[in-house]
Amino acid sequence: MRAPHLPRTIGHASAGARNLPADALEELRRRAVAAVESGISQAQAARQLGVSRRAVGNWVRAYRSDGESAFRPRRRGRRTGEFLVLTEQQQSWLVTAIVSGPPDEQGLPYLLWTRKAVADLIHDAFGVALAGVTVDQYLSRWGFLPRSPGAPDCPQETFLVSWTRPGPPAGEGSCHALVAVNRRGLLHFHAADEPFTADVLTRFHGRLRMQLSRDVRLVVRDWPAGAAALPTGWLATS
Structure with a gap:
């Protein structure tokens, strides 16, 4: 799509x-x-x-x-959303675009969404060049990022996976995202309108391996109750 x-x-x-x-x-x-x-x-x-x-x-x-x-700019006290580069309408469009399919289906050279992939989408759509830290601020604002950061003591090949519920700026919990983060903060994610099935989880793992050109170990950090069972090889946190 x-x-x-x-x-x-x-x-x-x-x-x-x-x-x-x-x-x-x-x-x-x-x-x-x-x-x-x-x-x-x-x-x-x-x-x-x-x-x-x-x-x-x-x-x-x-x-x-x-x-x-x-x-004179203030270091603290800025209201949420004040002086944002992207308008609310642009942000809603971007969330819809990200949820509509992986980046390679939208003409971008990535198998999963990353900060760079989102930045490229923003630049292609609106002519705006954003740094990775600014993209992170938007992803956090939309609810894509997990509440807990990556664990610095995890092995290099391990990614912590969270199932989050992002949404447009004016709403919340309208879609689903699988977000994988390693100890260095490297971010890869996939989003969809519907809850993920075991087949989607398996394809996500495959795309992550292909995007990184190596095998990866997935450890689940945040997972909704009653969600699909973990695919073979995925580990649940104790």
Whole structure:
């Protein structure tokens, strides 16, 4: 199954505002507010500066409320979702695309989803280049990542597998994901609308071996009650 059609209302966004150094971000906010205060629209200011209209609106409101202090980035206290590069609509599209099938069925050179595969999908769809750490923030926001990180004392060939319940930004638990993470944080996952069967679990293991070009040992970390039995060779944590 291929990814859903990209809506016309989703345009190309610019990555970078939320990843800029503090002084550069302060200057960007000043330029955006100055442009709006001079009389141009927030949408036009956003286009000129390569940021989202929502970001410009937030900056203008903060300036009118707090004055000069609003320009200086805060290290703590940012509201969830504030200054995100991707819009809610873009994020919902991405979750649907990821769940619709593995990356190789969508023209990407990967058998399972990885940070790089998701970054490539975002770039192809929206023209936005995101770093791996930013992709992680979105995957966590959508519920793909397991609550527990990889175990640093695991052998190199061991991946901890979790069955998670991601969903669109506005919802939760609408789909299923198999997420494998090793001790170095290397991430591979598969997502689907329906609960996984034993056959799907076996294919996931096979794709992981093919993607890594080596055998891997899978140890289950988080698993829902009443789910499919583990395939031969998978180990359950005690």
